[in-house]
Amino acid sequence: MIAFAVGQDWPGTVPQRDGATLELGAMGDLSLFIQMINPTEAETAALKAGFSAYSLFLSPEPPGMVVLIWKYPAPVGYLETFFHGGLYQDDRVKELLDSWDETNALEAITCTL
Numbered sequence: 001m002i003a004f005a006v007g008q009d010w011p012g013t014v015p016q017r018d019g020a021t022l023e024l025g026a027m028g029d030l031s032l033f034i035q036m037i038n039p040t041e042a043e044t045a046a047l048k049a050g051f052s053a054y055s056l057f058l059s060p061e062p063p064g065m066v067v068l069i070w071k072y073p074a075p076v077g078y079l080e081t082f083f084h085g086g087l088y089q090d091d092r093v094k095e096l097l098d099s100w101d102e103t104n105a106l107e108a109i110t111c112t113l
Contacts, residue, residue: 022068022083028092032070032081046073062086064093 021033036043051070059065064085071078085093 020070020079020081022066022081024083024085024088024093024096026092028096030083030096032068034079040075042075046076049073064088 016037018036019034021035023031023033025031034047036047039047049072051072053071055069057067059067062084064083064087066083066085068081068083069078070081085096
């Protein structure tokens with residue numbers, strides 16, 4: 001298991017702009033990473049409060065394309081994330097995507113600020 005410490009330096013390449021990314025881990029786990037450069041206190045509080053709603057789109061074509069839109073309190077608002085499982089050449093993503101529907105998608109995602 002990989003652990004990330006809030007408030008500590010990121011152990012890899014750091015994006016140069018704000019955004020959200022879905023990343024597939026070695027065990028087939030999917031994580032939501034939110035990157036904000038110098039967030040305000042209000043933005044930090046909104047992200048720590050967590051999302052209040054989400055929308056999920058599973059594309060039939062191309063298979064494995066997932067779009068998630070997250071609703072956070074103001075001033076953050078909506079964040080969109082995209083994931084293309086078809087880019088992975090191994091079986092990590094197959095079971096994950098085969099089991100998803102609109103009611104259980106979030107059970108597979110770990111959110112990290």
